[in-house]
Amino acid sequence: MGMLIARRLAFMVFVLWGITLVTFFLSHVVPGNPARLMAGPQASPSQVAHISRIYGLTDPLFVQYGRYMRDLSQGNLGFSFVTRRDVRTDIATFLPATVELAGYALVIGFVLAVVTGTVAAYRRGTAADAAGRLTAIAGLSLPVFWLALLLQLLFHTELGWLPLGGRLDPGVTPPPHITGLLTVDSLLTGNISTFVNAAEHLVLPVVVLAAGVYGLMVRIMRTSVLDSLGEEYVRTAEAKGLSRWRVLRRHVLRNAMLPAVTVLGLEFGLLAAGVFVVESVFQWPGLGNYAFQAIQANDYNATLGATFVIAVMYVVINLIVDIAYLYLDPRIRYA
């Protein structure tokens, strides 16, 4: 186990270096001068040049990359031209919002999918199976942007049940920062009204994000459970007189979960892409929104910083998935 983690961590360094290399040069070859955007259209050429010099934008590209990598090794992600703050500060501000949103979406989507997929497999050919498959197709096929607007129209504008966007209502004071997750922090500080407010704001964006996770996972779980149900070890367990619940838990689900867990790691990538859209539509002040604004404004450092952090999360989650594999299937040993 220790060797596995060490090897994966070493591999991770190369992956992340590659990502910085590609992202850095891609973002810098796109036309556009951040100093001009920062100075404003009326600024004189000398003012634009002055701002370019302040931020080292006049240096050759490889010099800028070398400086970026040196700073990165010291934990310095540079300065954002859009927010006018250190990117590290920005990420510390925006990451918890995304973690909270994506975390709930992943957990809720996954748990619902496991339940629905299992029920659909157990009741194959029934109305429950059809409903499970139908909702899965809907979750997979509805465009995130469209679904988000639809839910806003219905649940906010028409019914008035849920807020339009943001993490809290305007004017509601956030709980003291402990984890940055508003639902957790408000509970930890005993602020129930803020918890309710934060939870209400989470509902729509979480539903939209979770829909994609749910759709894919239901189909995988249904197929996997059906496969497991046909296996001899399941028949043997049933023949031994084990209860149906015990068969399901110990023999069916444990084996059926393997493909789902594999996909879960990859699903994070899709989720990260969905976050860009969902955060934009729901004015969610998270990393996706931050990266979106940064890309639009050619904000190199912010784009690089956000990409780097998302890449780290992706690699780490897939490492966790690999470790989970060992638990779920003790037969697996990594060479």
Next chain:
Amino acid sequence: MASWDDRYSRRQFIRGAAGVASGAAAGSLLAACGGSTPVSTKQKATGPALNRDPGTLVVAMDAFTADFDPASYFLLSAIVPNFGIYDSLMRMKGNSATETKPWLAERISTNAGKSVWTFTLRHGVKYSDGTPFDGNALKAAYTRTITAQLGAGSTLSTYITDPGKQITVKDPHTVVMDLGTSVPRFDLLLASQYGTGIVNPNVSTKSKNQGHVYLQSHSAGTGAYMVQSAEPNNQIVLVRNPHYWGGWNGSHFNKIIILQVPQNSSRRQGMESGDFDISFPSTPQDTAALKKTPGIFVGNQKVLGMDYVILGTYGALASPLARQAVNMLFPIDQFASSVMKGTIEAPHSVLPDLMLYSDPGTYKAHVDVAQAKSLLRQAGVKPGTQLTYEFYTGQGDSAGLLLQSQLGLAGLHVKIVEKAYPAFVADISTPKPVSQRPDMAYWFWWPEFNSPSDFCFPILSNQATPQQHLFNGGYYDNAKVNTAINKGFSEAGDSKLVTNLWHQAQTVMGQQDPPWLPIGQIIDTSYLRTDVKGYVANPVYVQSYDFYALSRGSA
């Protein structure tokens, strides 16, 4: 031509499609999809309810920049919050584009030559930290803005390049500015929102770059409000400045919350549901719908800005005749009324109507396909010639489609190219070979203050082409226009001369040697709840709100 009104707008399409897909579960939604201007069932009769603190004003912008440094903030996204934070010596009066009123300057006088201006400063003014404002503070603040080289110094440095010598503090409440040239309307410059905010000079000690870093998250003005918190991409919260010289006896908001709401649909929904008090405009279709929504006021103030299509003076459009032809093919009136739903007004000159020296009548929009074909023939532009039209995401797509269709009537092909904003800005403001420049590009502009020279210099002067990294993206170069721009700055005192020069320049640009296709004068169509009182739109202060003047009344 098919009526644009008959087309399904994108928003209506989304609503319609949503209704079909969501079936019975979205019954109430379907009900709202029926009309051409859907209105929420909740506010059909009474307008949106206010289910939040009435003492807080909520403003939704498409984007804001959390920059509270008058030496650097220069974009509309930063102007809006700072209008409530920083005072200037003068302010524009009511909805006038030409009248100013004293603000931090209590009295203002000038010599006979209009080159030396004396300001008597208001007594009892304090910055938000309690530091008194006086002549030395004013000089230090202006010097910082001019010398910091952070982007916003260009307004003051139009006439003050050496603040140490040109600004003299006679006594704590009397300041003299020697401009070295006659500037009869220096008051208009001082009333600008761009680069004239007076910051507390003490900020220079707060952080590097003369306090610039500090001012990215803090404010230091004498204005009515100050920053309580600023979270980029999320919200800025302003609270009352306890030291505000105007006092807090009247009816004013306690808190201003400025939200970043990038989606057009979300801003409209927020207005319809009562979540926002004020919102930046959304699409023309949304604006038309909100005009009919009870409880919502849609602004209609024509401002000093212009939407236009840059016509390159190179390649196929090198000849002025070819550019005249393009102007003759675009149905400006129909575009303004049908496509833009009245959110712009057809131009009458290359200068906006309300700009000083504007000469309405020097540009007459009319469609004449036969005449346009004849002009193209004379210009040597053959049928089948391909032109490129460039725009950036979110702006100028519909004008491009109409241009493509209309130029097709004269046998020209238009290739439409969409770019991201930074790439687009680079295309029109950095030097490129002719083969890589767009023939036409959508752009818009408004001046820092009411001055045709200030308006025209960065976009029409031969000293402002992409070679100089400015925004004359068509490489326009006309001697009469250059003269009007330059004399407008240096000979501003000779009113007769300047009037004559601008008449000539407008005639040239409107009829003989067009630099653009002027599409429309910008109208400030901000959305406001009708219970927000005290709003006066000013043509110079585009989409800006005097928070102190606003209060909550009855709808």
